[in-house]
Amino acid sequence: EEPEGIIAGCAAAALQQIPRANASLIPEQFFAEHVLKGVPLLVSLDEPTPALERFLSECGDKQMNLLSTQQADVLQDLMEEDLPVWQWLVSNAVLLLTTGSTARGWAELRSATPRQLSEGPAVASFYGASLASRLLQFLADLLGSEQLRGVSVIAKLIAQPVYLADKIVEEICPELRPDAELTKYETHVLERLKGHKAKWKTLEEIREVGLHHESEARAFYGGPKSYSYPLHRDLPDGDVLCVLHSGCKDVVMLQPHARRQMARLKVPGFDSISQFTWAYDFFSQPPIPVDGWAGTLRAGELLYMPGEMLHHLRNSCRHSFTICRRPWRASMARDVALETLKTLRLAREDDEDVTEAIAALRQRRKARR
Numbered sequence: 001e002e003p004e005g006i007i008a009g010c011a012a013a014a015l016q017q018i019p020r021a022n023a024s025l026i027p028e029q030f031f032a033e034h035v036l037k038g039v040p041l042l043v044s045l046d047e048p049t050p051a052l053e054r055f056l057s058e059c060g061d062k063q064m065n066l067l068s069t070q071q072a073d074v075l076q077d078l079m080e081e082d083l084p085v086w087q088w089l090v091s092n093a094v095l096l097l098t099t100g101s102t103a104r105g106w107a108e109l110r111s112a113t114p115r116q117l118s119e120g121p122a123v124a125s126f127y128g129a130s131l132a133s134r135l136l137q138f139l140a141d142l143l144g145s146e147q148l149r150g151v152s153v154i155a156k157l158i159a160q161p162v163y164l165a166d167k168i169v170e171e172i173c174p175e176l177r178p179d180a181e182l183t184k185y186e187t188h189v190l191e192r193l194k195g196h197k198a199k200w201k202t203l204e205e206i207r208e209v210g211l212h213h214e215s216e217a218r219a220f221y222g223g224p225k226s227y228s229y230p231l232h233r234d235l236p237d238g239d240v241l242c243v244l245h246s247g248c249k250d251v252v253m254l255q256p257h258a259r260r261q262m263a264r265l266k267v268p269g270f271d272s273i274s275q276f277t278w279a280y281d282f283f284s285q286p287p288i289p290v291d292g293w294a295g296t297l298r299a300g301e302l303l304y305m306p307g308e309m310l311h312h313l314r315n316s317c318r319h320s321f322t323i324c325r326r327p328w329r330a331s332m333a334r335d336v337a338l339e340t341l342k343t344l345r346l347a348r349e350d351d352e353d354v355t356e357a358i359a360a361l362r363q364r365r366k367a368r369r
């Protein structure tokens with residue numbers, strides 16, 4: 001029996017449903033009505049490919065680090081030798097309470113082969129957050145404490161099932177190349193954007209911000225309730241397209257201005273992620289007044305997610321296997337540079353011009369130096 005997915009009454013259930021289309025959707029319609037306007041979409045493709053079977057047969061015995069890039073960054077911060085003692089104590093206390101391991105022990109559990117994953121966490125039932133995590137969330141809601149809410153979000157992240165996330169296909173399993181090829185929708189958009197000169201500032205032009213374009217195909221594989229990150233905004237400047245080859249995945253996407261209705265995650269020892277992560281779990285907490293979409297991606301479907309969206313994706317079925325790409329820069333398709341800078345706290349909320357915002361950012365950085 002599979003988990004329930006998005007449950008009634010939670011914040012995700014109160015959002016708009018992600019629009020859906022079948023395979024008859026023409027690529028130009030996808031480009032004009034979704035890419036240029038920044039409207040998410042779920043598209044039914046042909047029958048799912050045997051990508052998971054290929055992954056397990058060709059690369060199933062390779063030892064892999066299962067931590068996502070973001071999780072690895074957090075772990076590196078926690079294991080820094082010069083980490084203040086009080087931050088080390090708080091962060092490791094949270095880890096011990098929710099997982100029974102310190103940061104080092106937690107890291108050691110995050111190494112396995114895909115075959116081991118397929119026989120264990122990817123197929124096992126998962127009945128929700130630990131008692132400790134639920135208690136933290138209850139106290140946070142009762143006391144209205146953003147600090148406790150942040151600890152609760154971190155506790156759920158580190159206590160959730162082991163998950164292979166955000167791994168570059170070419171590095172972990174080149175045999176998956178046929179399954180990582182662009183769809184007709186991506187090919188069409190790339191052709192339409194070729195030689196396109198945006199009438200606005202793009203993040204490629206604003207090089208000092210450092211929001212690069214990462215277009216490599218990346219693989220994700222896990223079981224029920226596993227995810228790589230809580231509600232966040234990606235740092236790379238790119239629209240995201242994911243094809244789910246097996247299983248199912250719950251999706252929450254929020255408009256960038258939703259950041260003003262939620263507190264950012266702020267937990268001692270996890271400071272490096274507060275800039276682009278929010279302390280709210282849309283899959284378990286009550287609705288709040290924000291603009292966004294939610295839905296469930298199923299095998300054989302394509303998800304289009306505008307790159308500027310805040311989002312939280314989690315697997316909700318056994319053996320959920322996804323390949324995602326960022327084929328083009330979001331800021332080339334839409335005028336999103338200023339909103340992106342505000343979302344990442346690189347511009348002030350009252351800034352109205354991206355050029356002036358960048359000049360102010362330079363001045364702040366110069367003053368700090």
